[in-house]
Amino acid sequence: MQLRFTEADERFRGEVSDWLSDNLAGDFSSIRHRGGPGDEHVFVEERKAWEKCLAEGGWTCIGWPEAWGGKDATIEQQVIFNEEYARAGGPGRVGHIGETLTGPTLLAFGSEAQKQRYLPGIRAGKELxxxxxxxxxxxxxxxxxxxxxxxxxxxxxxxxxxxxxxxxxxxxxxxxxxxxxxxxxxxxxxxxxxxxxxxxxxxxxxxxxxxxxxxxxxxxxxxxxxxxxxxxxxxxxxxGWKVAMGLLGFERGVSTLGQQMLFQTELDEVIRIARENGSSKNPALRQRIAEAHIGLRTLRYNSLRMLSGGDDGSLSREAMIYKLCWSSWHRNLGKLAMDVLGPEAELLESEPYNLGRLQSLFLFTRADTIYGGTNQIQRNIIAERALGMPREPRGES
Amino acid sequence: MKFSFTDEQLMLKDSAEGFLAEHAGSGVVRHAMVSQSGIDEALWDKICTEMYWQAILVPEAWGGLGLGLVESVIVLEQIGRVLAPVPIAAGVQSVLALRTVAHHDLAQTLLTELAQGKLVALAHTAARPHWGAAGVEVVATETNDGFILNGEARFVASGHSADALLVVAQLDGDLGLFQVTPDQVGVTLSKTPTMDQTRPMGLLQLSKVTVAAAQCLAQSWRQHLDAVLNLSRILIGAEQVGCAQASLDQSVAYVSERVQFGRTIASYQAIKHKAADMMLKVESSRSLLYYAACVGDEALLGTASEEDLREAAAMLASSAGDAAFFCAGTGIQLHGGVGITEEYDIQLYFKRARSMEAYLGRPDQQREVLATMLLDGDDGHAA
CATH class of the missing domain: 2.40.110.10 (Butyryl-CoA Dehydrogenase, subunit A, domain 2)
Incomplete structure (x- = not known):
């Protein structure tokens, strides 16, 4: 059991962060921290240009085989890339569906002609x-x-x-x-x-x-x-079902640590406001803030266990709880943010309906517990696949 | 970064699981918990001579296995799963205390004896209601050739069965650490009747107890007490994870047998979702347990800060404390009527979970520790 990354991995981290600080600058400064979940509709042209810049630097599809333009990056390196990307304020990736879903699916199930036709466009950041x-x-x-x-x-x-x-x-x-x-x-x-x-x-x-x-x-x-x-x-x-389910299995969670860096900036903002407006003196809010801190750290160690797990690709117990864990945590953070803000939580930034960052968080996180498998479906999956309880009866379709 | 067990650690886990399944069944627990000592002597003897778990954290120089906190929590998780009636947690806690004064001859002797299976218990608090330095009620007064101890310590884990005690006492505005034996004049050691009968506790009363200078292991031990208690919280966390896991396993087994309305109640979504919530808490606190154990090992090596250790221990104590209580409580509910009978084991886990979550500070108190770190400092919050 080893929490620390190797020296070689840390050198890789330096390489990533150097490249990002050199390139996520100038014209691209405006899109830092933008375009994430709930914010995906903004700066799309700029983010398309950024995707190509990333590709030219060799930073798209790093987990793919070298033969298809990837770096054959290890799980650790992919984790590091995602962490540094989030730390640098890297914008929401317009190419992420292609890189993380289409690509691995074609690599596993696609014909040679399909790989030739589609993989290069994804790798180059040109086809979304x-x-x-x-x-x-x-x-x-x-x-x-x-x-x-x-x-x-x-x-x-x-x-x-x-x-x-x-x-x-x-x-x-x-x-x-x-x-x-x-x-x-x-x-x-x-x-x-x-x-x-x-x-x-x-x-x-x-x-x-x-x-x-x-x-x-x-x-x-x-x-x-x-x-x-x-x-x-x-x-x-x-x-098609086999391919579709295989696709869902390819998301092994390397991006989860990047997602958590994003969550950390949100929690930091809530803590900053609590310290500033005096909510930090409220015992009930203190408990909830501490709980949020514990919950986010729990996500991190759940992820690390998940990523350190067996290489056979089977869904481990910690992988099965992951969606339910993060979606509930994030939704609760949205409500905590409103409670820490107090009366100010209600005030819009401007007309007609321009929400502040935490208001967007509060509203959009209601989707987190629904998309990608609702919390109820997640509980069924845990009960049936991890705990071996009977499957839900199916009606006539 | 490899946040999973090594092959050796996996072997330790499997051997602990196998050994306890064979030798520490429910009958053994129920027999021991109404005995005077609360310990199954035969089982403890077998562990000390065949498994050497008592020696895990004792450095090799004094006859121990020289392993770390990760290995300790691997074993304690299994102990908590079956509620094994052996004083291993108490012994490991004393090893942690003695390692802070390992240069001392007497500490080396005690470590050697602990590795051989002698029971040394740490008596550190009266817990009225503080578990840390503020809760220490024994007072030491220095004399020409030693010290006089007065006062009492409560909730001494396995204390009434101890061969020797490590006593924490107020001393000149700091804390001292002393060795006391039960047969010394002025020492009264008794069993404390407790609601949870699976984790026996002792009461130590000291009345004008004379101890020689050589029995004083440390005179300024205050900061070490904090570290030892934080490491102890990690040990307790391991037992809590085991307790939560067992509550889940027994509940799933029960609902898979129980039939109502013509089908097993495990097939009802209301039941499945409760079980899923239990598993979520078990696995989440287990992740924090392994993290905290890694931090604990770094703290023992001096490569983690006091603050990192405090944070890890508080996160784990909050998470695992809640998990064990939630799982045992929900477990009773899933068992239905039989859950509240004496016959089924789930009630034992429920009582154990309650006792452990309060020991060394409730989950809400741990969260307040974290809130102080996050919200009250001058320099933002811990990373």
Missing amino acids: WCQGYSEPGAGSDLSAVRTRAILDESTQSWRITGQKVWTSLAHESDFVFVLARTDPAQKAHKGLGFFLVPMNQPGVTIRPITQLTGTAEFNEVFFDEAICGKDDIVGEPGA
Whole structure:
């Protein structure tokens, strides 16, 4: 059991932080600390330029194999990169879906031609991806997707029709990966396909969803006979569920430590305000602030255990609790921030509805316990997979 | 960075788990907890001669295994899981105290004896209600050739069965550390009847007890007491994690058997979600436990600051204290009616969790320690 990084890892850390302080400067200074969750709609053009700058410096896709332009970085190095990136105030990555989801999926399940076609664009920060999983009728129960994919032999292409929802940055993306039904006679996780679909085509319509924050980073995406090539299916028709689930497994949590650095800056801000406005004298708030501090440190050591775990990729117990842990912690931090602010919490920065950072935090963190598997679904997963309790009964679909 | 056990540590965990499963069943616990000593002597003897857990933290120079706090918490987590009726936590606490004065001849003798299985208990507080220096009620007065001790110490872990005691006493505005034996004139040692019967406590009363100068291990021990108590909180944290884990395991086993409305109650989401919340608390406090143990080992080596140790201990005591109580309490609820009977073990864990969370300071008091660090200093907060 060893908490400290090796000297070689620390040298790597120095390399990352030097590069970031040299490059995340000048024109890019304005986007420091921006574009994270709840703030993804801002500075998109600047963040696209930043993604290319990052790519030219060799800092995109560092966990990928060298053959595909990565650095074959170890888990430790990826953790360090994410920590330093967050510490430097690195903006929300417009390329993160491609780098962390599409790329690893193609590396594991994609054909040679698919890798050749799509990996270089992601690595170069030039082609952006978004996610086409959830549908209005398929939220927690993802396997209920109804979007259809029909193979048109005459044009050698797939025609996709249906609706996806909660797609971040859809209007900025070049491609979307879509889970769609290839065989309507099959139900649930059978008869699905995993498709790589260009966004810029007549069959794709995007409609932003305005959230309780007044901003819109999520979208609805409508497919009306949208087209992708016959070869733009990952795996066989009918094997889409396996690919889709594999994709979710690739997020091994290397970015979680970066996420925690972001959380730390939020907690620091709450503590700063508490010290300034005297809330720090309130015994009940003192308890909650201490609890928030403990909770954030717990996330860190949960992550380190998770990342130090077995290399077989199996989901460890600490990995299973991770989403439930951080989402609940973050949501509670939002409420704590409001309580520390007191009456000031209600005052907007300006009309018509410009929220302060902590107000956005308070409102947007209500989404944290819902997206990516609600807290209730997480508890089911823990009970069923970690504790071996009976699975929920399924209704007729 | 490798935040997981080494192969040797995994072996230690597996052997502790296997040994205790075989030798420290519920029957052993229930038999010992109503005995005078509260200890299963045969089990303790077997541990001292075959497993050497009493010697884990004793440096090799004095016949110990020379291992660290990580290894100690690995064993204590398993002890807490079965509520093994052996005075290992008390002994380890004394080893920690003696290591602060390891240059002293008497300390070396005691460390050697501890490694051989003798029980030395630390009597440090009357806990009215303070557990730290402010709670020390024994007073030492210096004489020409030694000291006179007066006063009492309560909640002395396994104290009434001890072969020797380390007594913390007020001395000239600081604290002294003395060795006292139960047979000395003026020493009264008795068992304290406690609500939790699985963790026996003693009461030490000292009336004009004369101790020789050679029995004084330290005269300015105040700062060491803080460090020893923080390290002790990590040991307790290990038992709390074990206690929380056992409460979860026993509850899941019970609800998986119990049938109502034609199905096991484990199949109801209301029950599953409670169990999931229990596991979340178990694993979270376990992560903090391993972190705190690493910090504890660094503190023993002098590479972690007092502040880091205090912070780690307070975070763990808050988290593991709450986890053990939550899991045992929820465990009773999941057991339904039988949860409140004497027959089922979950009640033993509930009482143990309550006793441990209060020992050395409640979780809310630990959070106040952290709040002081975060909110009251001049220089912002701890990193």
